[in-house]
Amino acid sequence: MPRFDRILILDWSAAGRPVRGANSIWLGCDAGSLSNPDTRQRAWKQLRCALSRARRAGQRVLIGADFAFGHPAGLAARLTGRPCALALWDHLSALHRDDDRNASNYRDVAAGMNRALGAPVFWGDGRRVATPDLPRLRPLPVLPPHRVTETPVPGGPRPKSPFQLAGAGAVGAQSLTGIPWLNRLRSRPGAAVWPFQPWQDAPVVLAEVYPSMLGRLDAADWPCLDAAQVVTLARTLRRLDDADALVPMLAPDPRITDLASEGQILGFGHEASLRAAMP
Numbered sequence: 001m002p003r004f005d006r007i008l009i010l011d012w013s014a015a016g017r018p019v020r021g022a023n024s025i026w027l028g029c030d031a032g033s034l035s036n037p038d039t040r041q042r043a044w045k046q047l048r049c050a051l052s053r054a055r056r057a058g059q060r061v062l063i064g065a066d067f068a069f070g071h072p073a074g075l076a077a078r079l080t081g082r083p084c085a086l087a088l089w090d091h092l093s094a095l096h097r098d099d100d101r102n103a104s105n106y107r108d109v110a111a112g113m114n115r116a117l118g119a120p121v122f123w124g125d126g127r128r129v130a131t132p133d134l135p136r137l138r139p140l141p142v143l144p145p146h147r148v149t150e151t152p153v154p155g156g157p158r159p160k161s162p163f164q165l166a167g168a169g170a171v172g173a174q175s176l177t178g179i180p181w182l183n184r185l186r187s188r189p190g191a192a193v194w195p196f197q198p199w200q201d202a203p204v205v206l207a208e209v210y211p212s213m214l215g216r217l218d219a220a221d222w223p224c225l226d227a228a229q230v231v232t233l234a235r236t237l238r239r240l241d242d243a244d245a246l247v248p249m250l251a252p253d254p255r256i257t258d259l260a261s262e263g264q265i266l267g268f269g270h271e272a273s274l275r276a277a278m279p
Contacts, residue, residue, distance in 0.1 A: 002241045005059035009230040011066045014173035017102050028230030030238035039102045044181050064209035067174035068162040070263030072144040084260050086196050089183045096180040106176040107131045124166035147262040148255050153271050157212045182206055195252055195264050207266045213274055239277045
């Protein structure tokens with residue numbers, strides 16, 4: 001029996017201005033609908049409206065977001081005193097600012113965390129005017145650069161380090177801007193963040209996803225690759241849920257020894273099953 005009535009996949013963006021098209025925000029649904037809000041505030045409003053409709057209909061919703069929910073072990077504990085990614089979510093929510101034109105202070109937030117640590121871990125300042133305490137190039141590591149869940153499949157892609165804020169494929173800026181918005185959803189009654197919270201009975205479940213796990217997609221009939229990925233992954237997870245094959249993917253992977261800090265990508269360790277279920 002399916003556990004979710006609706007599955008939404010969110011491809012995020014840390015863009016500093018309103019933008020649509022490739023490398024912007026895309027929201028895809030297992031029913032095939034697709035939207036491309038031009039700011040993070042508009043994306044939040046669309047998610048909030050979708051969840052309100054689902055609540056009125058008594059539907060359970062899975063929201064997969066394409067950015068890191070956790071960071072390498074050690075970061076949350078050193079910054080918050082608690083070895084828990086959700087403590088870092090609250091920390092970021094208290095610091096992050098995002099306006100209706102997509103201007104964000106995430107670089108300043110990253111620089112502040114570097115100062116608090118006493119050595120830089122976040123890096124990749126792409127602006128012409130340098131941000132103090134945010135190096136442009138990768139510094140010598142004081143924490144592991146990757147989480148266990150970012151272990152690549154042989155011959156497959158590997159997510160970039162959550163500490164990398166700029167450059168091709170970088171995800172760090174998306175995490176610093178996306179986590180505060182998802183933390184607002186987490187605060188709503190009935191929402192749970194997998195794998196950090198009990199999710200089995202939650203009407204709304206938030207999970208980290210990595211659409212590149214699906215491999216190469218033909219995006220010829222789509223506005224861009226990001227659009228193809230969010231709808232294809234939503235439909236793939238729909239097929240798995242309908243076949244009672246999604247719940248096993250929500251089990252903690254035993255290779256991850258600090259799950260509370262690092263989190264887990266939905267589908268990690270099940271890449272072959274994901275690809276086999278693609279529509």
